[in-house]
Amino acid sequence: MTRLKTFLALVLTTIVICTACQQGMEYDDSPKANIQALWDIIDKHYCYLSYKQETIGLDWEHIRGEYLQKVNTKMTHEQLFELMCNMLSRLQDGHVNLYAAHDLGHYWNWKEDYPANYDEDLQDDYLGDDYRIAAGIRYRILPDNIGYVVYRSFSNGIGDGNLDEVMYYLRACHGLIVDVRDNGGGVLTYAERLAQRFTNEKRLVGYICHKTGTGHDDFSSPEAEYLEPSKGVRWQKKAVFLTNRSCYSATNTLIRDVKECPLVTVMGDRTGGGGGLPFNSELPNGWSIRFSACPMFDAQMNQIEFGIDPDIPCAMDSSEASQGRDSMIEKARTFLNTK
Numbered sequence: 001m002t003r004l005k006t007f008l009a010l011v012l013t014t015i016v017i018c019t020a021c022q023q024g025m026e027y028d029d030s031p032k033a034n035i036q037a038l039w040d041i042i043d044k045h046y047c048y049l050s051y052k053q054e055t056i057g058l059d060w061e062h063i064r065g066e067y068l069q070k071v072n073t074k075m076t077h078e079q080l081f082e083l084m085c086n087m088l089s090r091l092q093d094g095h096v097n098l099y100a101a102h103d104l105g106h107y108w109n110w111k112e113d114y115p116a117n118y119d120e121d122l123q124d125d126y127l128g129d130d131y132r133i134a135a136g137i138r139y140r141i142l143p144d145n146i147g148y149v150v151y152r153s154f155s156n157g158i159g160d161g162n163l164d165e166v167m168y169y170l171r172a173c174h175g176l177i178v179d180v181r182d183n184g185g186g187v188l189t190y191a192e193r194l195a196q197r198f199t200n201e202k203r204l205v206g207y208i209c210h211k212t213g214t215g216h217d218d219f220s221s222p223e224a225e226y227l228e229p230s231k232g233v234r235w236q237k238k239a240v241f242l243t244n245r246s247c248y249s250a251t252n253t254l255i256r257d258v259k260e261c262p263l264v265t266v267m268g269d270r271t272g273g274g275g276g277l278p279f280n281s282e283l284p285n286g287w288s289i290r291f292s293a294c295p296m297f298d299a300q301m302n303q304i305e306f307g308i309d310p311d312i313p314c315a316m317d318s319s320e321a322s323q324g325r326d327s328m329i330e331k332a333r334t335f336l337n338t339k
Helices: 003-023 031-045 049-056 060-068 077-089 120-127 160-169 188-198 250-258 327-337
Strands: 097-099 132-134 137-141 146-151 175-179 203-208 223-227 239-243 264-268 276-282 288-298
Touching: 031 060, 031 077, 031 276, 031 288, 060 077, 077 097, 120 146, 120 327, 132 160, 137 160, 146 327, 160 188, 175 327, 188 223, 188 250, 203 250, 239 250, 239 327, 250 264, 250 288, 264 327
Parallel strands: 146 175, 175 239, 239 264
Antiparallel strands: 097 288, 132 137, 137 146, 203 223, 203 288, 276 288
16 A cells, blocks of 8 residues: 555544544543543554553453542542543553643653663764754764764655755765664654665565454454655665664654665664554543554564564663763674675
């Protein structure tokens, strides 16, 4: 399925999810009804309940009783919000967010429970004072003739013209480092545009499923996702993508895709995950809930919700960092300089 067809299918799914809350069971605006409505939305539309029951022992039915017992009619909206966020955190999903006028509920343990393996000041030192900027990308040529590209967020756009200029400028380099550490995601289109610069042929990179009903296992047949080669300037030499646990969502998908490209090596830490495309619904009190509704897989049909392992694991060395050296960048340079 093309990205456009996938997008249209997801839009239709979003409409179904939002209208189902209004056309199905009626809820009042009491704390108990809001908790029940939130539980029902996740129960009917969240895409990982069976998978997380299998992997982390999630018992969503038990959680309903547990949290309904904690509700009382005199709760403030802050207390209700905290209770809801605690319930949602049991899903262990960074794509699950609760939006209220006074706060944003989130789950960040997918990165906070792990080493950072990133130092922005050190990264800036490697970029130096003479780096170039092409939309969301910063880039330069390191002294050993290795190209160094930093993309900190896919919320910052990149166009094909920008990528043509970056690839052309770095063409004489004998290797390329693409540093996406701490890139928490953003627009999937920008991640795909970058990945397309590393393949010369159409490649199967993964699969996606869509919810077809309210049962935990009601999904469409897996639909193949392909990475098409860019029509612009493409990289033809060895490349290393540097990752850490803060690579999430669209960045997680980027790593899934480039791992299928023969000249790319992924180095660093396991990514943070975020394999489900997120959607939104609304509670009786007007708060919004975002959740994962469509699971994505790699080319071997493995789940990517909990992250993707690197080809070559490596981590930041604190002793080297104290001397102004990023050991992960240095390991990538050594790898690219070895014939």
